[in-house]
Amino acid sequence: MSVVADDVALARTRRPLLRTANIAIAIVVVAFALLPLLLKSYGTYLCTLFCVTLMATYGLNLTVGYAGQMSLGQAAFYGIGAYIAAIALKAGISFYLVLPVAAIVCFVVGLLIGFPALRVQHHYLAFATLGFNILVYLVMRNEEKITGGTYGISGVPRPTLFGLSLDGVLAFFWFTLAATLILIALLGWLLRSPWGRAFAALRDNPIRAESLGINITVYTLLAFAIGAACAGIAGVFFAALVQFVEPAPFHFAASLMMLLAIIVGGSGRFFGPVIGTVVIVLLPEWLRFMQNWYLAIFGFAVVALMIWLPGGVLSIPERFALGKVRR
Amino acid sequence: MGELLQLIVSGTAAGAIYALAALGFTLLWQASGTINFAQGEFVMVPAFIMLFCMSAGAPLWLAFLATCVIAMLLLGVLFKRIVVDPLIRHGVIPLVIASLGLSIGLKQLMRAGYSAQAFPFPSPFPSGHFAIAGAAISYADVGTLLFAAIIVLGLQAFLERTVTGRAMQAVAQNTDAARVLGIDVRRMVLYTFLINAVLAVVAALLVTPAYLAKFDMGDSIGPKAFFAAIIGGFNQTRGALLGGVLIGVLENVVGFYVSPAYKEGVALILFLVVILVRPEGLLGKAEERKV
Numbered sequence: 001m002s003v004v005a006d007d008v009a010l011a012r013t014r015r016p017l018l019r020t021a022n023i024a025i026a027i028v029v030v031a032f033a034l035l036p037l038l039l040k041s042y043g044t045y046l047c048t049l050f051c052v053t054l055m056a057t058y059g060l061n062l063t064v065g066y067a068g069q070m071s072l073g074q075a076a077f078y079g080i081g082a083y084i085a086a087i088a089l090k091a092g093i094s095f096y097l098v099l100p101v102a103a104i105v106c107f108v109v110g111l112l113i114g115f116p117a118l119r120v121q122h123h124y125l126a127f128a129t130l131g132f133n134i135l136v137y138l139v140m141r142n143e144e145k146i147t148g149g150t151y152g153i154s155g156v157p158r159p160t161l162f163g164l165s166l167d168g169v170l171a172f173f174w175f176t177l178a179a180t181l182i183l184i185a186l187l188g189w190l191l192r193s194p195w196g197r198a199f200a201a202l203r204d205n206p207i208r209a210e211s212l213g214i215n216i217t218v219y220t221l222l223a224f225a226i227g228a229a230c231a232g233i234a235g236v237f238f239a240a241l242v243q244f245v246e247p248a249p250f251h252f253a254a255s256l257m258m259l260l261a262i263i264v265g266g267s268g269r270f271f272g273p274v275i276g277t278v279v280i281v282l283l284p285e286w287l288r289f290m291q292n293w294y295l296a297i298f299g300f301a302v303v304a305l306m307i308w309l310p311g312g313v314l315s316i317p318e319r320f321a322l323g324k325v326r327r
Numbered sequence: 328m329g330e331l332l333q334l335i336v337s338g339t340a341a342g343a344i345y346a347l348a349a350l351g352f353t354l355l356w357q358a359s360g361t362i363n364f365a366q367g368e369f370v371m372v373p374a375f376i377m378l379f380c381m382s383a384g385a386p387l388w389l390a391f392l393a394t395c396v397i398a399m400l401l402l403g404v405l406f407k408r409i410v411v412d413p414l415i416r417h418g419v420i421p422l423v424i425a426s427l428g429l430s431i432g433l434k435q436l437m438r439a440g441y442s443a444q445a446f447p448f449p450s451p452f453p454s455g456h457f458a459i460a461g462a463a464i465s466y467a468d469v470g471t472l473l474f475a476a477i478i479v480l481g482l483q484a485f486l487e488r489t490v491t492g493r494a495m496q497a498v499a500q501n502t503d504a505a506r507v508l509g510i511d512v513r514r515m516v517l518y519t520f521l522i523n524a525v526l527a528v529v530a531a532l533l534v535t536p537a538y539l540a541k542f543d544m545g546d547s548i549g550p551k552a553f554f555a556a557i558i559g560g561f562n563q564t565r566g567a568l569l570g571g572v573l574i575g576v577l578e579n580v581v582g583f584y585v586s587p588a589y590k591e592g593v594a595l596i597l598f599l600v601v602i603l604v605r606p607e608g609l610l611g612k613a614e615e616r617k618v
Contacts, residue, residue: 070423116599116602116603119603123419123420123423124557124602126423127550127553127554127557128595128599128602130550130553131550131554131594131595131599132595134550134591134592134595135591135592138588138589141588142586142589252546253431256427256430256431259424259427260424260427260428260431291439292435292439292443293435293440295435296431296432296439296440297432298431298432298435299428299429299430299431299432299433299434299435299436300432300436301428302428302431302432303410303428305428306414306421306424307410310417310421
């Protein structure tokens, strides 16, 4: 059966599904928002960390899933945001000023790293971001006067909202969750705009997109830089959540985990990062008894996933549906 | 003057090791379009296999030869059959992701299943130094350079003087034309994977005495192999050599005169400069875009 017929069949099954899906999403979000009421403070911390990581992985999904580029440096931007926040918040600068500044800095740095790489060949971005992450990590570790070296920066203050303190774990969780939802909604809006649809066009068929007048390099570069800015914002929340910033969470290995999270969830799927972030943030905590074996299994599972299910976890129902139509 | 010479010699020796890893990386890319992000782990695994062989009582040379055979099976044949063959049809990205997964898997398997510690590794060369023009040159550096040079020259001779080698080059240059000429492309690609495995074992033998055998030793070698390959020219075998040596020497010079803390950043800076000024690499030829 032709691809068009597949699409029609999918669209037909999708329309009523869409409303159910929206309701389901709303229920999941509300349930997640109420979940920490049942948890101890460590559980709440993990839920907050999940939200923070989600901001970074959603940004990365723009780069990887929609612009079709490999970025191995998301943790570097995450770290830049966190260090800017740690230094500025300790100096007494307002959280609400630090947030856009970190985003803009990461955006600009993203342009500077992405430009030379994307000008050549698109998979060079993977190498450039990999090296960039190594370099940023070295700066964090070695520039003790600014970053505190391996001792890091401690005592980062949490922000207030309309005069209300967000020092409590629950209050900060809800604050972070709200920010995450706003960021995700903004990205959703961006992807639905004509400007965002160009992203999908260039991923699916770059040469056709170019012949339709889309400047591939500019769009890819912007997708990458916006993704980097999201990581910067995530970093600011991370600094405020942990209240302590050191180089370790921003190692290249963290970038790799974020990239693989996107792939595991299903790259280019709007809710892919949610699944992927569960796998890299929450699952290791539940499976703590497995210790380092978790990562070993995770690594080989990614290889197996690429071989048997390259579309990621979220492609399972679709595969199922297509199988039915084909029959 | 003496110290500069010393830095250049030891940098060239380190660079020769990067070049070996980069060479394997380039050969894989040319022959099969495989970008192997697990190249660093492909050096780490043989280092440990050699250690296991030696702890079983084998002398270093025997451990090296046995590891070459094991690596050819494990990192050559199995890697190709299980990971590369099913994925290569889908383009570059799925294979890149799979090799990233493999890199995490191998590293963490070694950490969880064996040890997170660093193990000393015997040097195949005598210790000590000799003096030339006021520079203290270590025997290990000279031995590394000689050994790497023999391997590289041997490989070049194989690729250029033998029928099989020329067939492999033909596959690398134009797979379809090679197939039309009756070359067994699959077999040539397999040979490339075997050569990559052996190059990784040699790199492991030469680098581990200085780096120590540790589950994450590939984190440092892997990226340098990629950068060396790109700096020299991704589609040129000689490029990998030039790129490797250039990184090795500059790292040493920067580490000594500028800051040892930023030694690891040299490869990236060089990479960014090269792709800005000469995107095809120092020795590379510009490739036409395939539509």
